[in-house]
Amino acid sequence: MARSNKRDIVSNEEACCQIDGKLNLPEDIRRDLDGIGGLDGLLGSLPDRDEIESKARVCKAISDPDRLKILHALSKCDLCPCILKEVVQQSDSKLSYHLDVLEEAGLITSRPQKKWRIYMLTDEGRSHL
Numbered sequence: 001m002a003r004s005n006k007r008d009i010v011s012n013e014e015a016c017c018q019i020d021g022k023l024n025l026p027e028d029i030r031r032d033l034d035g036i037g038g039l040d041g042l043l044g045s046l047p048d049r050d051e052i053e054s055k056a057r058v059c060k061a062i063s064d065p066d067r068l069k070i071l072h073a074l075s076k077c078d079l080c081p082c083i084l085k086e087v088v089q090q091s092d093s094k095l096s097y098h099l100d101v102l103e104e105a106g107l108i109t110s111r112p113q114k115k116w117r118i119y120m121l122t123d124e125g126r127s128h129l
Helices: 006-011 027-035 038-045 049-062 065-076 081-088 092-104 123-127
Strands: 108-113 116-121
Touching: 027 038, 049 065, 049 092, 065 081, 065 092, 065 108, 065 116, 065 123, 081 092, 081 116, 092 108, 116 123
Parallel strands: none
Antiparallel strands: 108 116
């Protein structure tokens, strides 16, 4: 079976999109779109820009294998950086970068404990494992 070329589908006005100012959609797509209020209903149901950017930060944060490894380690127990460094086998600066990305995405948090900094998963971080 030949693979369809996305450019051919998008550029083929007969297959989809507007013809003479009207949407030319497959019947099942039109029915589903009408069921949610048409294009305006679809656009109105999408998350706002801030929420999209927040989700993009989370996706970026969990897209790195070392950061995923950190999240999984923290799912077992709260840990200090010296243990996390052993988990990912990275330099201090690289570990610091990964922890910053995870913290900025809201997936982990930390607290001071005497002379240490202890890292732990947030509820948000736990929900992505």
